[in-house]
Amino acid sequence: xxxxxxxxxxxxxxxxxxxxxxxxxxxxxxxxxxxxxxxxxxxxxxxxxxxxxxxxxxxxxxxxxxxxxxxxxxxxxxxxxxxxxxxxxxxxxxxxxxxxxxxxxxxxxxxxxxxxxxxxxxxxxxxxxxxxxxxxxxxxxxxxxxxxxxxxxxxxxxxxxxxxxx
Amino acid sequence: xxxxxxxxxxxxxxxxxxxxxxxxxxxxxxxxxxxxxxxxxxxxxxxxxxxxxxxxxxxxxxxxxxxxxxxxxxxxxxxxxxxxxxxxxxxxxxxxxxxxxxxxxxxxxxxxxxxxxxxxxxxxxxxxxxxxxxxxxxxxxxxxxxxxxxxxxxxxxxxxxxxxxxxxxxxxxxxxxxxxxxxxxxxxxxxxxxxxxxxxxxxxxxxxxxxxxxxxxxxxxxxxxxxxxxxxxxxxxxxxxxxxxxxxxxxxxxxxxxxxxxxxxxxxxxxxxxxxxxxxxxxxxxxxxxxxxxxxxxxxxxxxxxxxxxxxxxxxxxxxxxxxxxxxxxxxxxxxxxxxxxxxxxxxxxxxxxxxxxxxxxxxxxxxxxxxxxxxxxxxxxxxxxxxxxxxxxxxxxxxxxxxxxxxxxxxxxxxxxxxxxxxxxxxxxxxxxxxxxxxxxxxxxxxxxxxxxxxxxxxxxxxxxxxxxxxxxxxxxxxxxxxxxxxxxxxxxxxxxxxxxxxxxxxxxxxxxxxxxxxxxxxxxxxxxxxxxxxxxxx
Numbered sequence: 001x002x003x004x005x006x007x008x009x010x011x012x013x014x015x016x017x018x019x020x021x022x023x024x025x026x027x028x029x030x031x032x033x034x035x036x037x038x039x040x041x042x043x044x045x046x047x048x049x050x051x052x053x054x055x056x057x058x059x060x061x062x063x064x065x066x067x068x069x070x071x072x073x074x075x076x077x078x079x080x081x082x083x084x085x086x087x088x089x090x091x092x093x094x095x096x097x098x099x100x101x102x103x104x105x106x107x108x109x110x111x112x113x114x115x116x117x118x119x120x121x122x123x124x125x126x127x128x129x130x131x132x133x134x135x136x137x138x139x140x141x142x143x144x145x146x147x148x149x150x151x152x153x154x155x156x157x158x159x160x161x162x163x164x165x166x
Numbered sequence: 167x168x169x170x171x172x173x174x175x176x177x178x179x180x181x182x183x184x185x186x187x188x189x190x191x192x193x194x195x196x197x198x199x200x201x202x203x204x205x206x207x208x209x210x211x212x213x214x215x216x217x218x219x220x221x222x223x224x225x226x227x228x229x230x231x232x233x234x235x236x237x238x239x240x241x242x243x244x245x246x247x248x249x250x251x252x253x254x255x256x257x258x259x260x261x262x263x264x265x266x267x268x269x270x271x272x273x274x275x276x277x278x279x280x281x282x283x284x285x286x287x288x289x290x291x292x293x294x295x296x297x298x299x300x301x302x303x304x305x306x307x308x309x310x311x312x313x314x315x316x317x318x319x320x321x322x323x324x325x326x327x328x329x330x331x332x333x334x335x336x337x338x339x340x341x342x343x344x345x346x347x348x349x350x351x352x353x354x355x356x357x358x359x360x361x362x363x364x365x366x367x368x369x370x371x372x373x374x375x376x377x378x379x380x381x382x383x384x385x386x387x388x389x390x391x392x393x394x395x396x397x398x399x400x401x402x403x404x405x406x407x408x409x410x411x412x413x414x415x416x417x418x419x420x421x422x423x424x425x426x427x428x429x430x431x432x433x434x435x436x437x438x439x440x441x442x443x444x445x446x447x448x449x450x451x452x453x454x455x456x457x458x459x460x461x462x463x464x465x466x467x468x469x470x471x472x473x474x475x476x477x478x479x480x481x482x483x484x485x486x487x488x489x490x491x492x493x494x495x496x497x498x499x500x501x502x503x504x505x506x507x508x509x510x511x512x513x514x515x516x517x518x519x520x521x522x523x524x525x526x527x528x529x530x531x532x533x534x535x536x537x538x539x540x541x542x543x544x545x546x547x548x549x550x551x552x553x554x555x556x557x558x559x560x561x562x563x564x565x566x567x568x569x570x571x572x573x574x575x576x577x578x579x580x581x582x583x584x585x586x587x588x589x590x591x592x593x594x595x596x597x598x599x600x601x602x603x604x605x606x607x608x609x610x611x612x613x614x615x616x617x618x619x620x621x622x623x624x625x626x627x628x629x630x631x632x633x634x635x636x637x638x639x640x641x642x643x644x645x646x647x648x649x650x651x652x653x654x655x656x657x658x659x660x661x662x663x664x665x666x667x668x669x670x671x672x673x674x675x676x677x678x679x680x681x682x683x684x685x686x687x688x689x690x691x692x693x694x695x696x697x698x699x700x701x702x703x704x705x706x
Contacts, residue, residue, distance in 0.1 A: 004626060004638050004658040008666060088669045098633070100626040102669040106676060107622045133622035133643040135650055162673070 005098055008090045012081035018122045019077040019142025025118055027069035035062030082140050087162055089129065089155065091138050101138045107131045108159035111152040115145065127151050231296050238356045239288030241334050243281060250280040297354055299365055304344075304372075306352055318346045323373035324505055324529060325486075326366045327351075330359070330496040342366060370485030370500050399488065402563045403549060403556045405478035413524075413551035414471035416516045418609065423467060427460035475550045482563050489547070505529050506564055507620045507644045508651060509548065511557065511613040518611070523557045525549040527564070528646030565600065565617070573598050575605070581635050582655035595640070595653040595664065600675070602642060602668060604653040614651035616642050618668070618675035626665045628658070640664050 035058070042058030072095065080093040088104040110130035119125055125148035128139040143151065254273050295308040305317045324345040334340060339356035342365055346352070357365065414420065434452045437443060476493035486502040508528040517523070525548040549560050561568055573596035583590045589608035596603045602621075604614045621642055628638040638661035642651040656664070 004628060004662045006662075085666070086670070087673050094627075096630050098628045100665060101623060102625070102665055103623040104621075104669050104673045106673050131622040131643070132645040134645075135625075135641070135643040136623040138623065 005092050005100060007083055008085040008102075009083050012083050012092065014081045015077055015140070015142035016124060016144050016147075017077070018124055019080070020073045021122060022118055022124065022142060023073035023077060024070055027066055027073065031062060031066050035065070038062065077142060080141065087158075089138070091140060101136065103129050103131060103136060103138050104162075105155065105159045106162040107133075107136075108155060111155045111159075113148050113152050115148075120145075125149070127155075129155065229298055230300060231298055233297075234292055234295055234354065235339055235356050235358050235361075236292070237337050237339060238292045239285050241337060241339060241356060242288040242291070243284030244333060245284075247277060247281045247284060251277050295354075299368060304369065306354065316352055318344060318352065320369070320372040322346050323369060323502070325499060325501045326369045326373070327500065328362050328366050328498040330492075330498075332494045335494075335496060344369065366498075366500060367485060370483075370502070373502050374485060399481045399483040401479060401481045402559050403478075403480045403552060405475065405550060405552065405556075407472070407476060409522075409551050410472045410475050410478070412520070413517070413522060414468055416520065417514055418516060419514075420464075420467065423460070423463055427456045427463070430456045471550070475547070478550055480549065480560055480563070487548075487563060501527070501529055503564055507646055508614060508616045509561065509564060510615070510651075512607075513611045513613075515609050517551075521553055522551050523549070523554070524551055525557055525560055528644060561615075565615075568598075568601060568615070570603065570613075570615075573603055575603075576656070576660065578637070578655040579657045582637055584635065585631060585637070586655055590655075593654055593656075595656070602671075604642065604651050606652060606654055614642075616644055616651050618671040620644055621668065621672040624665050624668050624672070626661050638662075640668075642668070 039059040039062050043055045046055040046057065076095055079095050079098075080091075082089060082091045084090075085102075087106065088102050091099075091101045091103075093099050108129055109132060112128040112130065113125050114128065115125040119142075123145050124142050125145045126139055126141040127143060127148045129136065131138075140148075140151070254276055290310050291308070294310045294313075295306075297306045298304070303317060304320060305315065307313070307315045326345070327343040329341040329343060330339070331341070334356045338359050340359045340362035341353060341355035342357060342362050344352040344354070354362075354365075356362075431449075431452050434449060438449060473493040474495070474497075475491050478489070478491040481488045481490070483500070486500050489497075489499045489501075491497055506527050506529055510526045510528070512524045512526070513522070514524075526546045527548045528546065548564070549557065552560065558570070561570065575594040575596040577594040578586070578590060582593070586593065586608075589606060592605050592607070592611055594605045596605075600619075601615050601617050604616075606612055622645060623643045625641045625643065626638050627641070632638060632655065636658045637655045638658045639652055639654040640656060640661050644651065653664075
């Protein structure tokens with residue numbers, strides 16, 4: 001049975017497995033920036049209002065959220081995929097809120113490759129498709145760098161051959 | 167060979183900082199031959215002994231460099247004078263200062279000083295603003311301290327508007343606003359009204375690719391005083407003032423305004439009536455505090471909805487759709503039809519029994535600054551309020567042959583009632599060969615019409631609840647920033663088919679459009695000639 005997010009052609013091309021690491025490291029950084037101060041503040045301030053076990057509440061919440069992110073990271077990375085279908089590129093992503101974006105090659109105006117410091121260490125890159133619409137929002141993170149550049153060049157070549165953007 | 171942007175040979179007239187007096191081009195240089203270009207005479211060709219008498223050349227050889235109207239500094243300065251006068255007058259009011267008031271001559275001196283500064287600033291800005299609009303180029307130079315020279319491609323013009331705010335209008339002046347690209351619009355202020363209309367007509371004809379000369383365009387221009395409609399134009403819809411008033415009165419915007427400002431008063435009044443708290447004392451204070459802003463916002467609301475849209479006229483002209491509106495400030499906006507990316511019909515709750523609609527259009531570059539219906543701005547309104555017949559007439563003018571009535575709509579499956587009890591019966595999409603139409607919204611019913619050829623990408627999304635019910639939403643992305651065109655809560659398999667088939671239609675309809683572009687002259691966008699005509703001249 002084909003559901004809405006079944007592959008449009010033969011199969012989805014999944015991201016590199018390393019993208020999960022990027023997500024986990026991102027979760028660690030957010031934990032350090034947001035949850036650690038909250039947990040310390042909670043530990044110091046809550047005892048003045050509530051009885052003893054409650055001062056651990058922010059700490060427990062932070063740990064729980066972090067564990068949840070780590071568990072989901074692998075599945076989230078696997079949910080993100082792309083496929084070429086005739087004259088357009090399809091991108092799907094998301095676990096709870098599932099998304100599907102179809103960009104006809106002819107509407108492509110810019111194909112970008114971005115790589116942050118962490119991406120570069122892992123040899124990953126993000127390909128973004130820019131159309132004339134601000135709503136299109138089509139990007140594929142966590143591709144191996146060589147694959148990303150190949151995809152970018154291919155998209156632009158096909159886009160040029162297919163036709164006009166605006 | 168096309169030279170990439172930014173590598174064009176320097177324009178011979180664009181020396182880095184030309185002095186203020188360089189108007190006459192010393193000699194016609196290459197690429198600035200008089201129009202139409204003279205037949206090339208091969209070098210060394212035998213000279214005809216009897217040169218034919220030179221035909222009366224309609225074009226001067228040098229560039230016609232124009233300036234804004236000399237009254238401009240006066241118009242731009244008076245606002246400052248009024249502001250200072252008002253401030254000083256308030257100082258003079260008795261009771262503001264416990265001590266003695268300022269002597270009268272300070273008052274007079276300050277006004278004169280400000281007036282002088284305003285006039286000088288206005289004069290300097292006027293002195294350094296020049297523009298050229300001829301067969302080869304459209305160029306605007308401005309700035310005294312930092313110079314700015316803009317050259318705009320005729321074929322990429324998005325819209326040209328003529329604005330007449332009250333003060334310039336009294337003096338017979340008008341502002342020309344040229345929109346191209348996503349950049350802020352280029353303003354020429356102020357020209358005489360006649361020249362403004364002439365320039366607008368010329369630019370719009372060029373935007374449609376017609377190779378008219380300045381003189382031909384000038385001959386076609388009329389000089390209307392109240393409604394900007396010439397004899398050759400076809401008026402499609404005129405909105406009567408009572409319709410505007412009706413639309414403004416019967417709207418939930420007004421209701422929410424009343425509720426929002428009236429609520430504090432009602433709360434305090436209720437407390438004082440039904441309890442024994444001593445609240446009577448603060449009742450007048452609350453009434454004043456919420457009543458005054460209420461009056462002001464209601465005034466603004468009617469200025470926006472009625473005065474700014476007064477005498478709203480939609481006309482089909484040779485140069486595109488023209489929208490003229492305004493009571494004190496007359497605005498005339500012209501949009502090339504092929505630049506329209508999508509159209510949205512809206513029907514607020516209270517308009518439903520009246521059978522009235524509002525129509526907005528989406529044009530690239532009109533941008534997000536235009537969502538407000540302010541009097542001085544360009545807006546995206548195609549029709550502020552109109553009956554079914556008027557809406558159909560307006561749509562017919564934009565996309566001839568489109569008939570909304572003939573389109574079959576596909577709605578949500580009954581299980582969608584759980585998620586969307588109010589809008590369930592309205593949510594739907596419909597297709598024909600040219601457009602996709604989506605319907606959504608419960609308080610205000612929206613209907614978006616997007617031509618397949620203007621679609622940029624297609625998306626679908628599904629939340630956890632929708633997944634349980636086997637529903638999904640489909641969005642259609644266009645260049646507009648204002649609205650998203652979405653159809654929500656469709657059956658998931660219907661949504662899947664819609665997404666992929668719509669992507670195919672988007673490509674194939676664009677291909678056919680490129681092959682046979684509706685307005686023939688615009689074909690130079692796609693025609694074999696790699697350079698648009700206005701750039702060709704420079705690159706020879």
